[in-house]
Amino acid sequence: MRERGQRQVFCGLAGIVWLHRKIQDAFFLVVGSRTCAHLLQSAAGVMIFAEPRFATAILHERDLAGLADCNQELDRIVAELLGRRPDIGTLFLVGSCPSEVIKLDLAKAAERLSAAYHGRVRILDYSASGLETTFTQGEDACLRALVPELPSLPDGARSLLVVGTLPDVVEDQFARLFAELGISPVHFLPPRHTSAFPPLGSGTLVLLAQPFVGDTARACQARGARILQAPYPFGVEGTLAWLRAAAQAWGIDEEVVTAVTAPAITRAERGLAHHRSELAGKRISFLPDSQLEIPLARFLQRECGMTLVEVGTPFLDRQLMAQELDLLPDSVRLSEGQDLERQLDRLRADQPDLTVCGLGLANPLEAEGLRTKWSIELVFSPVHGFDQAADLAELFARPLRRGALLRV
Amino acid sequence: MQLTLWTYEGPPHIGAMRVAASLDGVHLVLHAPQGDTYADLLFTMIARSERRPPVTYTTFQARELGGDTAELVKASVSDAYERFKPQVLMVGEACTAELIQDQPGALARGMGLPIPVLSLELPAYARKECWGANETFYQLVRGLLRAQVPEAGRKPAPRPAGQRPRANLLGPTALGFRCRDDVIEVRQLLAAIGVDVHVVAPLGASAQDLLRIPEADFNVCLYPETADQTCDWLERMFGMPTVKTVPIGIGATRDFLDEVGRVTGIDVAHAKAPNSSRMPWYSRSVDSTYLTGKRVFIFGDATHAVAAARICAEELGFTIVGLGTYAREFARDVRECARRYGVDPLITDDYLEVEARAAQLQPELMLGTQMERHIAKRLGVPCAVISAPVHVQDFPARYAPQMGFEGANVIFDTWVHPLMMGLEEHLITMFREDFEFHDAATPSHLGSGAGRDRPSAIETGPTVTPAEASHSDIRWAAEAEQELKKIPFFVRGKARRNTERFAEEQGIQTITVETLYDAKAHFGR
Numbered sequence: 001m002r003e004r005g006q007r008q009v010f011c012g013l014a015g016i017v018w019l020h021r022k023i024q025d026a027f028f029l030v031v032g033s034r035t036c037a038h039l040l041q042s043a044a045g046v047m048i049f050a051e052p053r054f055a056t057a058i059l060h061e062r063d064l065a066g067l068a069d070c071n072q073e074l075d076r077i078v079a080e081l082l083g084r085r086p087d088i089g090t091l092f093l094v095g096s097c098p099s100e101v102i103k104l105d106l107a108k109a110a111e112r113l114s115a116a117y118h119g120r121v122r123i124l125d126y127s128a129s130g131l132e133t134t135f136t137q138g139e140d141a142c143l144r145a146l147v148p149e150l151p152s153l154p155d156g157a158r159s160l161l162v163v164g165t166l167p168d169v170v171e172d173q174f175a176r177l178f179a180e181l182g183i184s185p186v187h188f189l190p191p192r193h194t195s196a197f198p199p200l201g202s203g204t205l206v207l208l209a210q211p212f213v214g215d216t217a218r219a220c221q222a223r224g225a226r227i228l229q230a231p232y233p234f235g236v237e238g239t240l241a242w243l244r245a246a247a248q249a250w251g252i253d254e255e256v257v258t259a260v261t262a263p264a265i266t267r268a269e270r271g272l273a274h275h276r277s278e279l280a281g282k283r284i285s286f287l288p289d290s291q292l293e294i295p296l297a298r299f300l301q302r303e304c305g306m307t308l309v310e311v312g313t314p315f316l317d318r319q320l321m322a323q324e325l326d327l328l329p330d331s332v333r334l335s336e337g338q339d340l341e342r343q344l345d346r347l348r349a350d351q352p353d354l355t356v357c358g359l360g361l362a363n364p365l366e367a368e369g370l371r372t373k374w375s376i377e378l379v380f381s382p383v384h385g386f387d388q389a390a391d392l393a394e395l396f397a398r399p400l401r402r403g404a405l406l407r408v
Numbered sequence: 409m410q411l412t413l414w415t416y417e418g419p420p421h422i423g424a425m426r427v428a429a430s431l432d433g434v435h436l437v438l439h440a441p442q443g444d445t446y447a448d449l450l451f452t453m454i455a456r457s458e459r460r461p462p463v464t465y466t467t468f469q470a471r472e473l474g475g476d477t478a479e480l481v482k483a484s485v486s487d488a489y490e491r492f493k494p495q496v497l498m499v500g501e502a503c504t505a506e507l508i509q510d511q512p513g514a515l516a517r518g519m520g521l522p523i524p525v526l527s528l529e530l531p532a533y534a535r536k537e538c539w540g541a542n543e544t545f546y547q548l549v550r551g552l553l554r555a556q557v558p559e560a561g562r563k564p565a566p567r568p569a570g571q572r573p574r575a576n577l578l579g580p581t582a583l584g585f586r587c588r589d590d591v592i593e594v595r596q597l598l599a600a601i602g603v604d605v606h607v608v609a610p611l612g613a614s615a616q617d618l619l620r621i622p623e624a625d626f627n628v629c630l631y632p633e634t635a636d637q638t639c640d641w642l643e644r645m646f647g648m649p650t651v652k653t654v655p656i657g658i659g660a661t662r663d664f665l666d667e668v669g670r671v672t673g674i675d676v677a678h679a680k681a682p683n684s685s686r687m688p689w690y691s692r693s694v695d696s697t698y699l700t701g702k703r704v705f706i707f708g709d710a711t712h713a714v715a716a717a718r719i720c721a722e723e724l725g726f727t728i729v730g731l732g733t734y735a736r737e738f739a740r741d742v743r744e745c746a747r748r749y750g751v752d753p754l755i756t757d758d759y760l761e762v763e764a765r766a767a768q769l770q771p772e773l774m775l776g777t778q779m780e781r782h783i784a785k786r787l788g789v790p791c792a793v794i795s796a797p798v799h800v801q802d803f804p805a806r807y808a809p810q811m812g813f814e815g816a817n818v819i820f821d822t823w824v825h826p827l828m829m830g831l832e833e834h835l836i837t838m839f840r841e842d843f844e845f846h847d848a849a850t851p852s853h854l855g856s857g858a859g860r861d862r863p864s865a866i867e868t869g870p871t872v873t874p875a876e877a878s879h880s881d882i883r884w885a886a887e888a889e890q891e892l893k894k895i896p897f898f899v900r901g902k903a904r905r906n907t908e909r910f911a912e913e914q915g916i917q918t919i920t921v922e923t924l925y926d927a928k929a930h931f932g933r
Contacts, residue, residue: 011443
């Protein structure tokens, strides 16, 4: 089912909230309106920052008058910013709806500024406007902008590149697993520091850790890398299949995979058992948010025994989601895009036990008597891999448990 | 362009949303790109509202820009009308829609809906959130009441004998700082002197309630930032007097009651003794003596900043070293107030400018917004929040007004809390090498966790302020530097600056222990 109408989703700018924590020497300068600045601080402002790593260059009336002036203004602002923060290694100029509508050429600006600050700061651009990107697609656009910057992998060499932001602890776990499997070197995109860019070339195998990095994957492909088809590493089944895809491509025996993964799988299944009893048989609906919906629905249905009512996703890349779709039951109602009020009508008619939705809807739905799991947390929490499988299940079990606990 | 780390106000359409979300039966259609629905979570998460704000967004995307976004507006308007059946529909644009100029207000008015349709002009690149709320409320009240305006020159009928005077409370909105409890407190204040509250608006009012506004005897402008235009218009058109004193602080609350007394002809003397507030006694009790002369920097919206200044100076005995506001529309009040307390007013919406001023002034306490908490963290200065913008922790479950006598109690606790307690302050000054109670440790009543950021903040904060860079030609002798460290950390920045200023004035190149004490004698503290 494809729908169009009012959409209750974040724009790509929201990606900055986690990207600025992951890439520690990067700074994100949004070129936009007061609305963009307000979005960022509403999302991240509850943390108190001594030194924030994102900011907005707010357009004023006189900037809308002429474009040449805008470029000078931008140069002035970047100079001010770099003067204040000499520790910035990479500066992202982030496009927004207003900057796109007035056709301010940030790519040109990035090029010009890169030349001016050559050797000191790398200046890149990407668009995270609501016109073009939905929530996690902002990360895709950011990583896509990094791809041309990656050094070349020498011909004949091979490497594995894991694409998509992972919490540091999960990244370390995967690095250990790949080492035990005998896969090396393994690099991650985005890197923790922009001074350590991973190489990319025809010997690179790309494994996607997140389902929303399609454009980045295709950009890697354009530089000769090969994309490995796999489900996404959520739960035991997803993680095993994901690792296996890399191992097979690397030419590693199935027995090695089994031997390496067995202890972690046993552990994960023991952890999952705690939550399965709470989740099994419960009906769940997903409203569109992050493109994580389909892999998570697969995990909850196959490993936790939940019943899927509706799985909504903002955008469905059938090619990158092929392996996941194969694992979903035919009965599931799959929706792409959104017409908010109609979707809420369906939700009220369905009355699922748990609804995964954004924060704009969660409390109002709770007040109507529906239990909700707010979806943004799934992007902020360590949820990938074997050792987080139980944590992931717990994120969904917790609101149900809380609903049963409270007597007020 | 303006480099903005943090913005004090949202765009004007957020102000329009605050008015819509305060009211019943009023729906807002916003022409805005996908993503601007983030604003819903200000209401559902930060203010923890149980209902979605009554706002329909057109959420256009890039692919629709080529096509007919005007059709999208029309479809959104008719869907919103059909589904929500509002009594009044407001139509406005967010910043991106302003650029593509679909004239959504005019489109909606041409659709022949059987309800009042109000078109909002919200210039997103020139104005901000409070202006948007003020304007929206004014346009709404004007639009609904225009038909009721009496002929020029006709005096309002006098109040019938025996009927208690009635007041409208105008200005409280959704997402306003402590509006919920201020309304309760002011209602009690007025009840105590025999005044009834007629309509509270916009917070909690319906479209019908707005129509009843002229029935009251006078208006109380609780929050000028959101209601002064409306009050002025009602005064001009309906001859309704406006009570303008904002009752934040003991003195202001007494003045407020006086003003209500004057407007209504009621004797309010019996209600003015602050018997229901413990704040005057707490502030006079000897425990508070150490608060005398604490150097405080105040920043916020104009109403709360001016109120805070009076409380600091007259009711807590602090010294005001800085006072400012981000609300340019109300800058005059703050300038006047700053003059009264002999400080340089800071009128800016530039966070970086506020940060620079705070670093230069080295206050011992900052009273500000959520944004000043960032600055205070960087400078290692205690901080309390007095004004919007605020985050979720300042929409508390408990009763927490700022206005009236209970408001003064809340303010006393909140502002004193972040300061180090008297005994601890004394002991830290006397014994400098204690492993637990030392300079870099957080006041012990604030717990251990709160202090983790402190040492780094102290290293990067005061030592690199621009003010000090300019004195770099003056050298500190090693033993003078040592002696400086014996001064308690919360006044050390000030002592350093004063000593350097003194040295400069006296033409001293190297600051010795002697210079330090000479400067101390020269400046007093």
